Amino acid sequence: MMNTPTAQGSEAAVTSAAQAHSEIVSGQTKSVAASLPMRVAIIGAGHGGTALLDGLHQIGTVEIVGIADRNPSAPGLTRAHELNVPVYDRVADLIQHRDHHLVMDVTGDPTMESVLHEQVPVGTAILSGQASRLLWTLVQHESLLQAELLHAEKLAGIGSFAAGIAHDMNNPLQLILGLAENLIDETDLDAVHTQARDIIEAVKRTSAICRDLTSYSRRGSLNQDSLISINSKLDEALKIARYAVALQDIEIRKRYQPDVVVKGNPDELLHVFVNLITNAVQAMADQGTLTLETAVTTGATQVRVSDTGCGIPSELLDRIFEPFFTTKPPGSGTGLGLYNIKSVIHHMNGTIAVESQVGRGSTFTLTFPSGSASGERSARP
Amino acid sequence: MNEFKSGFFVGGGQCNGRVLVVDDEPDIRKVVRMTLQKAGYDVLEAENGAKAIETINSGENRLLLDVMICDIRMPKVNGIEAIAYFRENYPRVPLIVLTGFPDTDMATSLLHQGVVDYLVKPVEGEKLKASVARAMEQRELAHL
Numbered sequence: 266m267m268n269t270p271t272a273q274g275s276e277a278a279v280t281s282a283a284q285a286h287s288e289i290v291s292g293q294t295k296s297v298a299a300s301l302p303m304r305v306a307i308i309g310a311g312h313g314g315t316a317l318l319d320g321l322h323q324i325g326t327v328e329i330v331g332i333a334d335r336n337p338s339a340p341g342l343t344r345a346h347e348l349n350v351p352v353y354d355r356v357a358d359l360i361q362h363r364d365h366h367l368v369m370d371v372t373g374d375p376t377m378e379s380v381l382h383e384q385v386p387v388g389t390a391i392l393s394g395q396a397s398r399l400l401w402t403l404v405q406h407e408s409l410l411q412a413e414l415l416h417a418e419k420l421a422g423i424g425s426f427a428a429g430i431a432h433d434m435n436n437p438l439q440l441i442l443g444l445a446e447n448l449i450d451e452t453d454l455d456a457v458h459t460q461a462r463d464i465i466e467a468v469k470r471t472s473a474i475c476r477d478l479t480s481y482s483r484r485g486s487l488n489q490d491s492l493i494s495i496n497s498k499l500d501e502a503l504k505i506a507r508y509a510v511a512l513q514d515i516e517i518r519k520r521y522q523p524d525v526v527v528k529g530n531p532d533e534l535l536h537v538f539v540n541l542i543t544n545a546v547q548a549m550a551d552q553g554t555l556t557l558e559t560a561v562t563t564g565a566t567q568v569r570v571s572d573t574g575c576g577i578p579s580e581l582l583d584r585i586f587e588p589f590f591t592t593k594p595p596g597s598g599t600g601l602g603l604y605n606i607k608s609v610i611h612h613m614n615g616t617i618a619v620e621s622q623v624g625r626g627s628t629f630t631l632t633f634p635s636g637s638a639s640g641e642r643s644a645r646p
Numbered sequence: 647m648n649e650f651k652s653g654f655f656v657g658g659g660q661c662n663g664r665v666l667v668v669d670d671e672p673d674i675r676k677v678v679r680m681t682l683q684k685a686g687y688d689v690l691e692a693e694n695g696a697k698a699i700e701t702i703n704s705g706e707n708r709l710l711l712d713v714m715i716c717d718i719r720m721p722k723v724n725g726i727e728a729i730a731y732f733r734e735n736y737p738r739v740p741l742i743v744l745t746g747f748p749d750t751d752m753a754t755s756l757l758h759q760g761v762v763d764y765l766v767k768p769v770e771g772e773k774l775k776a777s778v779a780r781a782m783e784q785r786e787l788a789h790l
Contacts, residue, residue, distance in 0.1 A: 428747045432719050435746035435767035436671045442768040443677030447684075467673070513670070513721035 302328040304365040308356055308381070310334035310341025313371030313401040318344050320404030323611045333359040334372075347528070348614050349634070360385050371397050411608055418601040419536050422509065422543075423482055429508030433474050437467035481505050481535065493531045495559045495568055496521040502538030503557075509539075510546040512555075520558040527566055527633045529613040537609050540602045541570040541629050548574030548627060561635075568631040576623035585619065662686040663712035663782050668698040668728060669744070670720040674767070678715060678744070681771040682778065695723025699731055702739070711739055713781040718745040718752070726752075733759055738788040740781035744769065 303326060307314050310332050318341055321327045332345045333353035345352050353359040360368055360381065368385050370377050370393035378393045385391055392400065444460045444467075451457050496519075503517070527534070545555050553573040560567045577585065584590050586607045591600035610617045610631055621627040665687045667678045672693075679689040690707070692698040695716075702711050714732060718725035729741055743756055743764045753764040762784060763777040 428719070428749075431748065432746035436674055439746075439767040439769065440673040440677050442770065443681055446771045447677075447680055463673075511719065513719075 302326050303367065304328050304330045306330050306359050306365045306368045307332040307341075308334075308359070308368060308370045308377065309372035309374075310336070310339035310345065310352075311371070311373070312340070312405075313373070313398065314339070314341035315344050316401045316405040316408065317369060317371060318348060318350065319612065320401075320408055322348050322350075322614070323608070330365045331359045356380065357384060360389075365389055367392060369397055369400070370394075371401050373398075414601065415533065415536065415605045415609070418599050418605050420482065421599050422540075422602075423478070426478070426508035429510075430474065430478065433508070434471055437471045440464075440467045477504060478508070481532075481539070483532065490528060491531050492526050492528055493534055495525040495527060495566070496523070498531065498534055499538055499557050499559070499568070502535055502542055505535070505539045506542040506546065509543045511551045512546065514552045515546055515549065516554045518554060518556040520556065522560050525559040525561055525566060525568075527613065527615075530609070533609045534613075537606045537631075538568075538570075540606055544602065545570055545572035545574065545627070545629075548572050548576075550574070553626070564635050566633045566635060569628055571626060571628040573626040576625055577619070577621040577627055578623055579621075582619065582621060586617075661688050663778075663785070664688045664690065664707070664710055665778060666690045666692060666698060666701055666707075666711055666714045668692045668695065668714060668720070668725070669717040670694055671717075674717070674744075678774065681774055685775045685778075687778065694720045695725060695728030695731070698728050699723065702732070702736060711736075712785045713740050713742065713778055715742045715744050715778070718743060719747065729756065729759070729761065738785065740784045740788075742777050742781055744774075 305321060305327055307317050307329060311334075314332055314334065318329065318332065321329055329345075329348075329350045331351040331353055332341055333356045334342055335354060335356075337354060342352050351359075356377075361384065367390045368381060370381055370391065375394075378391075381391050381393060441464050444464050448457060448460055451460065499519075499521075503512070506512070542555065542557075549555070549572050554571075556569070556571040558567075558569040558571070560569075581592070586603050588604040589600040590604075591598040593600075607617055613633060615631055615633040618630045618632070619627060620630070662685065665682055667675050667682075667689060668691075669675050669678070670693055675691045675693075679691065682689050690701055690711070692701050698714065698716065701707055702714075716725045716728055720728075723731075725743065725745070729743070732739055732741055737760075740762045741760070742762050743753075744767060745764070746767045748766045756764055762781045765774065765777060
């Protein structure tokens with residue numbers, strides 16, 4: 266179903282002698298080091314500006330130096346605040362900076378082009394009009410494709426839930442059937458009442474499974490701006506993950522700081538947590554300790570998912586977030602799990618890092634800066 | 647309980663045999679017990695494979711346990727491990743798998759290993775009783 270980053274089995278064990286300790290933070294791609302980022306200014310914070318912010322923000326080789334809009338309630342300005350992108354209410358204040366390479370005008374205002382040509386410093390490229398519109402349409406399209414990819418990967422993963430679902434549904438069904446058969450010739454009225462109540466409870470348990478799964482399998486909520494309680498989302502993810510992996514022999518340690526919240530899409534974050542937990546349990550071959558931690562530190566909210574599994578060889582660490590990279594045999598994993606996780610986290614202006622020791626286990630750390638993903642409820646209006 | 651002898655050893659009577667039900671779900675153990683007790687079996691319970699092994703190795707069960715009904719997905723020692731142990735150490739005790747997950751490959755493999763039946767929950771009482779009766783026949787033949 267999803268990318269298991271941990272090279273399972275003997276390969277990992279062989280390299281354990283080295284006890285390599287490695288760490289990598291996603292998004293720090295090799296190309297970033299190889300070239301300076303392209304510095305881009307965005308004029309217009311409507312749908313186009315918002316799409317550009319969201320799209321360009323995820324590209325390591327692009328730096329958004331600022332966004333300007335005369336309308337203080339333009340949606341892109343809110344998003345810019347979340348992403349720590351400087352906001353200007355006067356176009357002139359932004360474009361008079363001399364350190365950007367490109368000014369992108371997505372205002373749709375036909376007079377803006379001439380204003381820009383007058384004021385933008387020589388040497389800075391200008392993209393406006395239909396060309397600019399085409400670009401933000403492409404960025405928006407890519408964002409939709411990414412959402413589709415996330416959903417497809419989620420649905421592919423649900424296939425591996427079959428054993429867990431069958432177990433959790435057929436057990437209450439066995440109880441219902443057995444009790445109903447017994448009721449046919451049960452003469453003790455008290456026993457009849459007790460067994461009827463047991464049947465009702467079993468039916469409720471069965472329907473809860475359907476409710477959990479239909480909620481999980483739905484397309485990501487359109488609401489990108491929900492405040493999400495991290496602790497309860499991790500608990501919800503545990504409930505879902507137990508369909509995919511056997512948790513009965515896993516010791517689960519929860520180290521939750523109370524009232525930890527981040528802002529983002531709750532369905533996508535649930536998917537992230539389900540994937541991380543499932544990967545962790547698979548890395549432990551269903552036996553070990555899973556630790557879930559949440560914490561708010563100065564300026565950041567952190568979530569840690571740790572396992573005591575086989576670990577990830579250091580030579581694979583910088584590849585695990587690549588699309589289609591998987592250590593599973595063909596047909597067993599999409600190789601999109603961690604890639605999608607990284608996309609979701611970046612969209613929330615967060616980062617994901619992994620520390621791993623072969624033979625000892627792995628820790629995935631998600632970090633959300635408090636400015637964009639409020640670590641405290643009071644930080645939100 | 648200590649004076650109980652399985653149906654095979656006492657040649658029938660009100661007790662048809664002693665059955666060990668191994669399942670981590672108390673509800674399943676309860677309902678299987680209910681069905682089999684009505685059919686005249688003495689029913690023992692274990693919540694996982696480790697407890698099942700402990701049960702058969704304790705007291706008279708070593709000799710008098712007739713049939714084991716075993717789930718697959720359980721904590722500690724799972725069904726596959728428990729079945730392997732029983733086949734190795736108590737090859738004359740017939741085994742019935744009662745699982746929530748229909749897995750053809752696993753069913754084939756277990757039947758090859760000599761498991762009497764691979765039942766998928768929810769299973770009707772009559773079918774369960776018929777399966778246990780078949781296992782009891784096998785148990786008796788093993789002693790001939």
